[in-house]
Amino acid sequence: MSSGKASDTAPTDTVQGGPVNIIMIGMAGSGKTTLMQRINAHLHERKQSPYVVNLDPAVSKLPFQANIDIRDTVDYKQVMSEYNLGPNGGILTSLNLFTTKLDQVMQIIEKRAASTKYFLYDTPGQIEIFTWSASGAIISNTLAATYPTVVVYVVDTPRTASPATFMSNMMYACSILYKTQLPFLLAFNKTDVVSHEFAVNWMSDFEAFQQALSRQEECFMNSLMQSMSLVLDEFYSHLRVCGVSAMTGQGMDHFFEQIQDAVREYHEEFKPNLQKQIEQKRIKEQQQKEEHLKRLMDDLAVSEGKQVDL
Numbered sequence: 001m002s003s004g005k006a007s008d009t010a011p012t013d014t015v016q017g018g019p020v021n022i023i024m025i026g027m028a029g030s031g032k033t034t035l036m037q038r039i040n041a042h043l044h045e046r047k048q049s050p051y052v053v054n055l056d057p058a059v060s061k062l063p064f065q066a067n068i069d070i071r072d073t074v075d076y077k078q079v080m081s082e083y084n085l086g087p088n089g090g091i092l093t094s095l096n097l098f099t100t101k102l103d104q105v106m107q108i109i110e111k112r113a114a115s116t117k118y119f120l121y122d123t124p125g126q127i128e129i130f131t132w133s134a135s136g137a138i139i140s141n142t143l144a145a146t147y148p149t150v151v152v153y154v155v156d157t158p159r160t161a162s163p164a165t166f167m168s169n170m171m172y173a174c175s176i177l178y179k180t181q182l183p184f185l186l187a188f189n190k191t192d193v194v195s196h197e198f199a200v201n202w203m204s205d206f207e208a209f210q211q212a213l214s215r216q217e218e219c220f221m222n223s224l225m226q227s228m229s230l231v232l233d234e235f236y237s238h239l240r241v242c243g244v245s246a247m248t249g250q251g252m253d254h255f256f257e258q259i260q261d262a263v264r265e266y267h268e269e270f271k272p273n274l275q276k277q278i279e280q281k282r283i284k285e286q287q288q289k290e291e292h293l294k295r296l297m298d299d300l301a302v303s304e305g306k307q308v309d310l
């Protein structure tokens, strides 16, 4: 687990390699929107105004002005009534409709890239709609193929203080990390209410989590959680963690240090892997084309041979 190191330079200034996309993901009420607002204010204070994109069609009020807002493109309530959908189906369909215009969004982002360091994306609280849908994957893959992209998984720390809620949140985070394969930062939010130290302790010390479990009433869930914590041990060892309060602003410098570390991972691991995959795909397609051409030539030779025989 990486908790990052303190540095003398302002962390928002030291991000290298052009603009950075920060995608905020987290359960409903974890504080994604409030944290976006905090990051926005933090960057404005440092004269580094970010470009803000709202991808949540169902949000009623935003505490900041979004530069691109999905609600300007699709009316979520109209989508629900037009396609006879429930709230989740409405959000998913709205996101699909928005994704059809992603090329226009990318053009805008590319135009702004020279003058903007941070692009922030707020996503719906129904996590699975973004992380497990085709449109969510298209959006994050397209962003990551163009610029360094970091997934920030926001956790409601006070609500994660029991071993059971902690474990389910970590399972969620783990599945998102493996699904997106993008540089990842686990941001424990609301540390003004409860410090995230207990979580760091549980993640770095398997025994400490077991002890917390043993203090709970004996139930079937305990043995399940015991086994799962063993599995998650490997996941924790690759994880970048920080504690923040979107309300008070504490932890913002460490947050940006961790973003910087995630950008380094993007350049050193994610981008070379992506280029390798693209190259492998190109070679495979080339081979398929050559095989297809060879089959055509063989067929032609056979049919010409038959004509000669006749």
Ligand SMILES: Nc1nc2c(ncn2[C@@H]2O[C@H](COP(=O)(O)OP(=O)(O)OP(=O)(O)O)[C@@H](O)[C@H]2O)c(=O)[nH]1
Binding pocket: 026, 027, 028, 029, 030, 031, 032, 033, 034, 035, 059, 124, 125, 126, 189, 190, 191, 192, 193, 244, 245, 246, 247, 248
């Ligand atoms: N004390 C405290 N409250 C916070 C903090 N961050 C957010 N909240 C509160 O938590 C509640 C939910 O915050 P939101 O920012 O709307 O959460 P969200 O994750 O965007 O929620 P959805 O839009 O439903 O996905 C609000 O009442 C916020 O005021 C924090 O750092 N500390």
